[in-house]
Amino acid sequence: MFAQFGPAGNPDAFYEAGHKASADMPEWLGGLSLKAYEYQCSRGVHVGQATAERVGEQAACYDVKISIHAPYFISLATEDETIAANTLKHFQRSLEVAKWMGADRLVFHIGGPGKGGDRRQAMERSKRLFAQVLEQAECLGLTGPLLLPETMGKQNQLGSVDEVLELCKLSDRVRPAVDFGHLHAVTGGQYTTSQEFAAVFDKIAETLGAGAAQNLHIHFSRIEFTKAGERRHWTFADPYGPPHEPLLAVIAERGYTPRIICESAGTQAQDAITMQDFYKGLLKKDF
Numbered sequence: 001m002f003a004q005f006g007p008a009g010n011p012d013a014f015y016e017a018g019h020k021a022s023a024d025m026p027e028w029l030g031g032l033s034l035k036a037y038e039y040q041c042s043r044g045v046h047v048g049q050a051t052a053e054r055v056g057e058q059a060a061c062y063d064v065k066i067s068i069h070a071p072y073f074i075s076l077a078t079e080d081e082t083i084a085a086n087t088l089k090h091f092q093r094s095l096e097v098a099k100w101m102g103a104d105r106l107v108f109h110i111g112g113p114g115k116g117g118d119r120r121q122a123m124e125r126s127k128r129l130f131a132q133v134l135e136q137a138e139c140l141g142l143t144g145p146l147l148l149p150e151t152m153g154k155q156n157q158l159g160s161v162d163e164v165l166e167l168c169k170l171s172d173r174v175r176p177a178v179d180f181g182h183l184h185a186v187t188g189g190q191y192t193t194s195q196e197f198a199a200v201f202d203k204i205a206e207t208l209g210a211g212a213a214q215n216l217h218i219h220f221s222r223i224e225f226t227k228a229g230e231r232r233h234w235t236f237a238d239p240y241g242p243p244h245e246p247l248l249a250v251i252a253e254r255g256y257t258p259r260i261i262c263e264s265a266g267t268q269a270q271d272a273i274t275m276q277d278f279y280k281g282l283l284k285k286d287f
């Protein structure tokens, strides 16, 4: 078992090659020896059952593991009843798509504490609504995929490593999605050394057990930031951090088998290959 690499969404090169449909992505990724694909429902769940099932069949055929990114409209910390009801709906619909696609992981953003809002209270509200999300999934028989709260890149978003782990402790169906680009941005440029990357894996292992660190879900991209945190995603050709080499060194050295989703702007498959090639070089193995 090795780490798996792949893109978030469909890269520019996919469209430039004349493709239009996401159902073609698994075959296209297979041709590049990439083994992961994060399907984007971030702007809402718009995919129908037939298309979703087609993506899933193709993914199984080309041995590509599928995760889904849930809508950005999810807000677990909300005090508004309509937004809370919509949040439950977004989870339900995303989990249905996950089932159709055979996706085993659903990544989501916790939400914000609101203007001037207290983070602690916002986390308590988030945990209460998230308990309902878990219960709803149980009732509907949608407990297949793991639910993954993501570490976020802006100061005004919930999703520090500790906040993410707090949600993970609610159920063993919940695991972290660690976006190291976001962590780099929100800490004003940390996460450039092996020690800093290793510390995240250590904390996850201590809190959730060794398996959670071993099979971590990772997002990675170069990110420009300001004092407020994340500004925008760039590509590996651009002069931003964090560097991928020290992260992959920790992964190779410790024999971890994470799924690493590259979120570069447009070059996410190409940059995933760059990471995969570097990782293979460290292992001195092709696969």
Ligand SMILES: [Zn+2]
Residues within 6 Å of the ligand: 069, 107, 108, 109, 150
């Ligand atoms: Zn995200």
